[in-house]
Amino acid sequence: MPTPGPQPVMILIRPQMGENIGAAARAMWNFGLDRMRVTSPRDGWPNQKAVAMASGAGRLLDEAQLFDSTAEAIHDCTYVFATTARQRDMTKPVFSPEGAMKLAAEKIAAGEKVGVLFGPERAGLENDDIARANAIITVPVNPDFPSLNLAQCVLLTGYEWRRQTTEVVHEVMELAGSDWATGEDKDRLGDHYEERLEEAGFFFPEAKAEGMKRNMRNLWARMPLTRADVQMLHGMMRQMVRWKERGD
Incomplete structure (x- = not known):
């Protein structure tokens, strides 16, 4: 029918x-x-x-x-x-x-x-x-x-x-089992990177350090990160630190 x-x-x-x-x-x-x-x-x-x-x-x-x-x-x-x-x-x-x-x-x-x-x-x-x-x-x-x-x-x-x-959805984001990262998630990610990059002497010269940190915070804020993305970025930094320590 x-x-x-x-x-x-x-x-x-x-x-x-x-x-x-x-x-x-x-x-x-x-x-x-x-x-x-x-x-x-x-x-x-x-x-x-x-x-x-x-x-x-x-x-x-x-x-x-x-x-x-x-x-x-x-x-x-x-x-x-x-x-x-x-x-x-x-x-x-x-x-x-x-x-x-x-x-x-x-x-x-x-x-x-x-x-x-x-x-x-x-x-x-x-x-x-x-x-x-x-x-x-x-x-x-x-x-x-x-x-x-x-x-x-x-x-x-x-x-x-x-x-x-029919209502047409023109764009949809599949999160693949994750959720969007919260402001707190991004703040912790920023803290982690700032701490490790500070130890590595990345923020140089000192006169530009605050601006560099601000730019990095802005980078995390405008990226559409999921919690899985944040966890991966934390893991990448931890592994790089371990690799450097083993090299020493």
Whole structure:
């Protein structure tokens, strides 16, 4: 059964290779999309090559709806996007994938049904297909090589849909079982290094010693150290002192 959350329908118009249909299904499911419609697949349906390529997303192929024409595939949609990289000499709004999926999310939240058309691999959507759409999605690709694989186009659209409907964490720090070092941890580290470096005659000349110590404290303070990092730095200094004492 399809997942319960509202989402756009991904509509593959006259896809040619079963492998590309399977790859498109996999790309959809990567981003939680599982409403696929297919019109007049060239190599027939069902297609074992599509199943093999789907690699874990075979359910989408089992549940995919098959239609004979673009008009039938969008019969219940209230707003339709058509993906194309070429100018079509039609008066329609043109969106980036991000802008299109932002609008799609707004319309779906308001109770509308949104579809996205993807054309066949050889030449993309025909003008008659695009004429039935409300708007166009164009990816800002290299103008000298604008052709996208079917699954790539589906993947880009799915990614932007996910960004609009799921909170995206842009950066996370994995602490690998440790905690951030506290101010006290860094103070003790600073004391340790100052003491040993003082013994080694590092703070020279004397007129510059206070400034050098301050700079070192500033170094520890601005470094994003974990407690494991602090323990390692303590251990490094202890080992260097032992090595020096053995050398004497």
